[in-house]
Amino acid sequence: MERHEADVLIIGGGFAGTWAALRAAEVGASVILVDKAYVSRSGASTMSGGITTCPLDSDDLDVWAEEFITRGGYMCDQRWSYQLLEGQRERVKDYERWGVPISRDDKGNIRRFASRGMINVRGMQYQPKAAMREMRRRITDLGVKIIDRVCITDLVTSDGCWPTRGAAAGAVGFHVHSGVFVVLRAKRTIVATGMIAMKGTHRVDNDTGDGPAMAFRAGARLIDMEFTFGGTFNVLMKRYDFPSYNVAIAHGARLINSKGERFMEKYDPVRLERSELSHVVAAFAKQIIDGNGPVCVDLRHVDDTYWPDIHRIHRGGGILLSEHVPDPTVTPLPIEPTWGMWASGRSGLQIDLNGRTNVPRLLAAGSAAKNDATGTHASAGSPTAFCNVSGWHAGDCAARESLEEQLPFVPEETLSALRDAAFAPLGRKPGAKTPDLLHDDLARLEASVVDGMVLSGERLQVMLAVTEDVSRMTCEIHAQDLHDLVKVHEARNVAECAGAVYRSALDRTESREQFFRQDYPYTDPSWFCWHGIRRGEQGFIFERIDFPTDGVKFPIKNTEAGLGPIGAIIRGEALQKEHA
Amino acid sequence: MNVDASIKVTIDPATCTGCGLCILACPVDVIRFDEAAGKAYVAYGKDCQVCYLCEDDCPTHSIGLSHDISNSRRYSVYDQFGIDF
Numbered sequence: 001m002e003r004h005e006a007d008v009l010i011i012g013g014g015f016a017g018t019w020a021a022l023r024a025a026e027v028g029a030s031v032i033l034v035d036k037a038y039v040s041r042s043g044a045s046t047m048s049g050g051i052t053t054c055p056l057d058s059d060d061l062d063v064w065a066e067e068f069i070t071r072g073g074y075m076c077d078q079r080w081s082y083q084l085l086e087g088q089r090e091r092v093k094d095y096e097r098w099g100v101p102i103s104r105d106d107k108g109n110i111r112r113f114a115s116r117g118m119i120n121v122r123g124m125q126y127q128p129k130a131a132m133r134e135m136r137r138r139i140t141d142l143g144v145k146i147i148d149r150v151c152i153t154d155l156v157t158s159d160g161c162w163p164t165r166g167a168a169a170g171a172v173g174f175h176v177h178s179g180v181f182v183v184l185r186a187k188r189t190i191v192a193t194g195m196i197a198m199k200g201t202h203r204v205d206n207d208t209g210d211g212p213a214m215a216f217r218a219g220a221r222l223i224d225m226e227f228t229f230g231g232t233f234n235v236l237m238k239r240y241d242f243p244s245y246n247v248a249i250a251h252g253a254r255l256i257n258s259k260g261e262r263f264m265e266k267y268d269p270v271r272l273e274r275s276e277l278s279h280v281v282a283a284f285a286k287q288i289i290d291g292n293g294p295v296c297v298d299l300r301h302v303d304d305t306y307w308p309d310i311h312r313i314h315r316g317g318g319i320l321l322s323e324h325v326p327d328p329t330v331t332p333l334p335i336e337p338t339w340g341m342w343a344s345g346r347s348g349l350q351i352d353l354n355g356r357t358n359v360p361r362l363l364a365a366g367s368a369a370k371n372d373a374t375g376t377h378a379s380a381g382s383p384t385a386f387c388n389v390s391g392w393h394a395g396d397c398a399a400r401e402s403l404e405e406q407l408p409f410v411p412e413e414t415l416s417a418l419r420d421a422a423f424a425p426l427g428r429k430p431g432a433k434t435p436d437l438l439h440d441d442l443a444r445l446e447a448s449v450v451d452g453m454v455l456s457g458e459r460l461q462v463m464l465a466v467t468e469d470v471s472r473m474t475c476e477i478h479a480q481d482l483h484d485l486v487k488v489h490e491a492r493n494v495a496e497c498a499g500a501v502y503r504s505a506l507d508r509t510e511s512r513e514q515f516f517r518q519d520y521p522y523t524d525p526s527w528f529c530w531h532g533i534r535r536g537e538q539g540f541i542f543e544r545i546d547f548p549t550d551g552v553k554f555p556i557k558n559t560e561a562g563l564g565p566i567g568a569i570i571r572g573e574a575l576q577k578e579h580a
Numbered sequence: 581m582n583v584d585a586s587i588k589v590t591i592d593p594a595t596c597t598g599c600g601l602c603i604l605a606c607p608v609d610v611i612r613f614d615e616a617a618g619k620a621y622v623a624y625g626k627d628c629q630v631c632y633l634c635e636d637d638c639p640t641h642s643i644g645l646s647h648d649i650s651n652s653r654r655y656s657v658y659d660q661f662g663i664d665f
Contacts, residue, residue: 038604041633046607129636149609176609200653205629206607237665238656240647241630285657293663319647334665336657443653448660483609483624 006032007402009186013039016366017192018135019391025142029399040136049244053385054124072375079551084373087389116380123381160414163219168362169408188398211368213493225504231339246380251306257292278514282569296332340446345371355394365394425479435487464502470495511564587625602634
């Protein structure tokens with residue numbers, strides 16, 4: 001058993017985790033950062049599309065905040081909207097000062113463009129991988145202890161109970177190469193493990209909702225889990241990965257159906273393909289249902305800077321100019337989206353302005369947390385901005401609060417029980433199911449973009465039953481080696497998160513924004529609230545939580561009853577004014 | 581589409597220097613170090629997601645990647661609806 005102690009433990013080393021580590025170390029705390037892979041090459045941060053929100057000193061942040069708040073359906077904490085923009089302005093300056101490559105115009109100014117889904121908010125294109133490399137170098141220089149390749153299996157609680165009546169006291173896990181069990185005791189624990197997603201439906205294959213799942217088991221509140229559903233256009237000609245839809249449309253790419261129609265003109269004549277992704281995906285599904293497929297990405301109209309940028313910033317961009325596909329400067333290419341669990345801050349652990357969850361001494365940051373700055377709609381670039389800024393604040397708060405405290409005591413029996421549970425699959429007999437087959441069962445829930453967008457109580461019950469089966473199987477399944485053991489814990493966490501998503505979806509008896517139930521197709525104003533789910537001692541607890549009125553600059557406008565945008569698009573009806 | 585989950589990544593042992601950068605780079609732990617040969621090798625190839633991180637970091641261009649879709653758990657809506665192109 002390997003033991004470590006620190007003022008602040010951070011689980012997950014993407015943008016949120018490394019910004020938390022950097023700030024906590026600056027404040028003077030001892031910091032441990034642990035990751036399932038190698039910090040700077042792990043998770044969605046490294047693989048992100050290369051767009052982040054880019055407010056500069058000359059921008060009027062009122063205009064930007066208003067767009068975040070109104071596009072997000074007012075379902076946010078307006079103080080967070082401002083905190084995000086003010087914080088990100090400083091983070092962009094940091095990247096400039098550190099020499100992170102950022103796309104610039106002829107005069108050397110940052111080249112900015114309207115973020116997808118927005119008219120006023122601007123994003124910039126940069127190299128996220130270079131930024132992550134720089135973050136690792138800087139936190140190492142500040143004395144942060146980085147522990148790579150450790151799979152965290154559970155949080156430790158002060159009372160040895162899950163859910164806890166006490167507080168978070170650290171975490172346990174194992175080295176994925178050596179199998180050595182690791183105990184990490186800390187005064188404050190920050191969960192920054194990234195998005196909730198299935199394993200094997202995106203290229204970011206190690207974002208399996210580990211942090212939200214283990215925090216949920218410890219009693220933390222998840223918020224708006226039914227809004228976890230999301231997707232983007234990422235599959236070309238049924239077999240190739242399409243490099244960043246957001247980047248392509250920022251440069252002028254279009255979507256056309258089999259009749260050559262630019263179908264987004266009907267739904268959003270101003271923003272077109274830059275509309276909310278859920279609207280574009282729904283419009284895609286409508287084309288397929290109506291027999292107007294395939295839908296093609298039309299790159300004949302992109303500006304000249306697209307091709308060098310796509311090569312430089314997206315390694316996968318090479319496919320577009322390879323012999324594998326017809327010349328995209330001449331021929332539109334069939335494309336399709338995914339639709340499933342892909343949180344991007346629309347759901348996750350509820351945090352306050354300092355990153356605190358409802359479990360004492362447990363904080364969260366980044367895509368593991370609900371992004372209260374942007375409500376139900378995350379524009380291109382805002383998830384990474386939220387990672388940077390929420391990480392910074394969580395690190396700041398955790399460090400300051402930890403300095404006056406003692407390390408929590410954790411009984412040895414608690415640690416022994418957690419170690420036995422972590423390694424149990426290695427000692428079981430092989431059965432019909434393997435960890436890979438569990439992930440197959442889970443991923444099959446997202447097999448169809450059309451079925452995934454059009455939900456119903458009946459379908460959600462079937463989906464929930466699959467997650468319950470997988471959860472049960474993770475308690476019976478055999479792992480043949482440590483690599484397999486990681487997958488068992490990932491399946492446990494995916495199933496935990498997916499169960500919370502489907503339970504929340506069943507509890508919400510209406511349709512709203514990207515969430516559409518055909519058995520409840522209309523928006524119900526009584527659901528204008530945050531929707532919480534947490535584990536209580538007697539079972540799941542659902543909560544409706546009012547939006548904060550503190551610091552409200554733009555009067556909160558409750559949604560009117562009506563057909564939600566996805567329902568309207570699928571039924572071929574015009575979008576209501578506030579949706580278009 | 582259910583593309584066969586064949587191995588998408590290869591490492592050329594003739595040019596691999598055993599520096600280990602690709603092992604660090606892989607987010608899903610596909611690549612390991614062969615102590616006897618002093619080189620990296622593909623240990624869990626079917627888990628490769630073709631994210632290009634290892635190829636980018638390899639100083640001797642020893643890594644080959646298939647452009648075919650990285651993922652066996654994605655399904656095409658065009659197959660579901662019988663749309664050919």
